[in-house]
Amino acid sequence: MLADDSGNYLIKFHGFWFTPFFLQATEELLKHFKPLPNDVILASFPKTGTTWLKSLLYYIVNRSSIDQLTRSNPHKLVPQLELQVYGPHATSPPPFPSPDTSSSNRIFGTHLPYQIIGETVYTSDCRVVYVARNPKDTLVSMWHFVNTLEMFKTFPWPLEDFVDNFCKGHIAFGPYYDDVLGYHKESMERPKKFFFITYEELKRDPKTHVTKLAEFLGYPFDNEEQVEEVVRSSSIETLRNHEVNKSTDSFSFFEFPHNSYFRKGQVGDHKNYLTKDMINRIDTITREKFQGSILNHEEE
Ligand code: A3P
Numbered sequence: 001m002l003a004d005d006s007g008n009y010l011i012k013f014h015g016f017w018f019t020p021f022f023l024q025a026t027e028e029l030l031k032h033f034k035p036l037p038n039d040v041i042l043a044s045f046p047k048t049g050t051t052w053l054k055s056l057l058y059y060i061v062n063r064s065s066i067d068q069l070t071r072s073n074p075h076k077l078v079p080q081l082e083l084q085v086y087g088p089h090a091t092s093p094p095p096f097p098s099p100d101t102s103s104s105n106r107i108f109g110t111h112l113p114y115q116i117i118g119e120t121v122y123t124s125d126c127r128v129v130y131v132a133r134n135p136k137d138t139l140v141s142m143w144h145f146v147n148t149l150e151m152f153k154t155f156p157w158p159l160e161d162f163v164d165n166f167c168k169g170h171i172a173f174g175p176y177y178d179d180v181l182g183y184h185k186e187s188m189e190r191p192k193k194f195f196f197i198t199y200e201e202l203k204r205d206p207k208t209h210v211t212k213l214a215e216f217l218g219y220p221f222d223n224e225e226q227v228e229e230v231v232r233s234s235s236i237e238t239l240r241n242h243e244v245n246k247s248t249d250s251f252s253f254f255e256f257p258h259n260s261y262f263r264k265g266q267v268g269d270h271k272n273y274l275t276k277d278m279i280n281r282i283d284t285i286t287r288e289k290f291q292g293s294i295l296n297h298e299e300e
Helices: 020-032 050-061 081-085 114-122 135-146 159-168 176-189 199-204 206-217 224-233 276-290
Strands: 009-013 016-018 040-044 107-110 127-132 194-198
Touching: 009 020, 016 020, 020 081, 020 114, 040 050, 040 114, 050 107, 050 127, 050 206, 050 224, 081 107, 114 176, 127 176, 127 199, 127 206, 135 159, 135 176, 135 276, 159 276, 176 194, 176 276, 194 199, 194 206, 199 206, 206 224
Parallel strands: 040 107, 040 127, 127 194
Antiparallel strands: 009 016
């Protein structure tokens, strides 16, 4: 057990750090979750583009009801397994397709690493999409996000301490590197089941990657206009302008305000915050862990 700088306790489980809340939910999930063959699981480390991918996946899979995303936050439409479905505050009956029904087209998000949820998804024909983001932007995004919490309003979490925690892996769902490596390995070995995409490549060429994603999921587009519509409708500029996403209300099941999921949405924002020493420290660890093969992190 370990206390982070905010005084929150983190507990180690299969090599990863969890808050008691998420650990309880994870244990429930591992006991009860049986993915159906048509399920799509979006896996991600926090702040790597989960919201964006939830919107894209929702559009790709539910093309006829895409206007839902103008009225609901993507996290409402694509529930997080360890929060809305198996979290201690999960509503019953849940306001989304129940994990016990056999309805198709279910999409769930999870921040659980493959090392933990792997056996559960492996035993089903469900498909898994993983989004990775360069560690420096992930860290900066996460630091901003946690500081939106009421408990950090008076004493924000200092960036130096957050960098230290991130590098040591001492953050909820950390270590970041092991999470990326777990899914990357699977996507190399089983490309029909795992789709690995990076935030940066999606930013660079959204149409190509959204087309590939739709093909992977078995929902190919009929024409380019459809792809353009999906890319436009799920862009941060579009999403942040929906009234529901401007709101400072929080979800009943989580304390983060709706608008905190839409900050800048840029590649390379870490340059505005991290010192040279911080960047060197993170780059050194990243080189060591990824051995240059996964993310072109130093250029981003
Ligand atoms: P920044 O804090 O760098 O702006 P997650 O969804 O995993 O919580 O990640 C949040 C990050 O994704 C934030 O990054 C947020 O601004 C960005 N984001 C949210 N919606 C997005 C979208 N539709 N397109 C691109 N980036 C998006």
